[in-house]
Amino acid sequence: MARTRIGLTGGIASGKSTVAAILADCGAVVIDSDQLARDVVEPGTEGLSKIIERFGDGVITDGRLDRPALGRIVFGDAEARADLEAIIHPAVRRRADELEAATEPDAVVVQMIPLLVETGQSDDFDAVIVVDASEEIQRQRLMQRDGIDAAQADARISAQASREDRLAAADLVIDNSGPDDEDLRTRVAAAYAAVVGRVTGTR
Numbered sequence: 001m002a003r004t005r006i007g008l009t010g011g012i013a014s015g016k017s018t019v020a021a022i023l024a025d026c027g028a029v030v031i032d033s034d035q036l037a038r039d040v041v042e043p044g045t046e047g048l049s050k051i052i053e054r055f056g057d058g059v060i061t062d063g064r065l066d067r068p069a070l071g072r073i074v075f076g077d078a079e080a081r082a083d084l085e086a087i088i089h090p091a092v093r094r095r096a097d098e099l100e101a102a103t104e105p106d107a108v109v110v111q112m113i114p115l116l117v118e119t120g121q122s123d124d125f126d127a128v129i130v131v132d133a134s135e136e137i138q139r140q141r142l143m144q145r146d147g148i149d150a151a152q153a154d155a156r157i158s159a160q161a162s163r164e165d166r167l168a169a170a171d172l173v174i175d176n177s178g179p180d181d182e183d184l185r186t187r188v189a190a191a192y193a194a195v196v197g198r199v200t201g202t203r
Helices: 016-025 033-039 046-055 067-074 078-101 135-146 150-158 163-169 181-200
Strands: 004-010 029-032 108-112 127-132 172-175
Touching: 004 016, 004 163, 004 181, 016 029, 016 108, 016 127, 016 181, 029 033, 029 078, 033 078, 033 108, 046 067, 046 078, 067 078, 078 108, 127 163, 127 181, 135 150, 172 181
Parallel strands: 004 108, 004 127, 029 108, 127 172
Antiparallel strands: none
16 A cells, blocks of 8 residues: 555644644654754754844844744744745755655655645645634634734734635645544544545545
8 A cells, every 4th residue: 555645734723733643643654844844943954044144143042043033023024934934844845755755655644734735735645634723713722822912813823824725725624623632532533534545445
């Protein structure tokens, strides 16, 4: 059986990481682009050097990337955000490809990519799973998680693709609006089995 490739995406604070952890429990190999985006800007990397060159030393604290400082720049400036993405995205894709190539030939690989739709990768996978939550729930979670106000939360939400565009790219949607983790776990496991079965023709 050939490797099964699933793209996992969703809006900011929709609960992608929670769903990814459940998918890993189901047997998938999860490649987390958020983690890779941190890895490729670690001290000493080419990525961090390019960020300093573009944004200056003000985004560095104790030799490391100051993410809140960089976020304050890019979330309010589309050109700056595009420049940052041009630095990070190619490096993340290269590393994701390396990790995927190292998996077993019949593995189910889930690449968790927050900007999957925005970067035009929807057609690169056998199936796309979208984790969905309303913008109001995203806003509430962002404010609580990151200690930001509603305006800042809305700026981060609006910096991504619209909810409608993400849903249009989905082969399967997982609603993560509720607080019941056990219910979510059951639904994600069922969705995983359905998607893998459909892709591999086993059900």
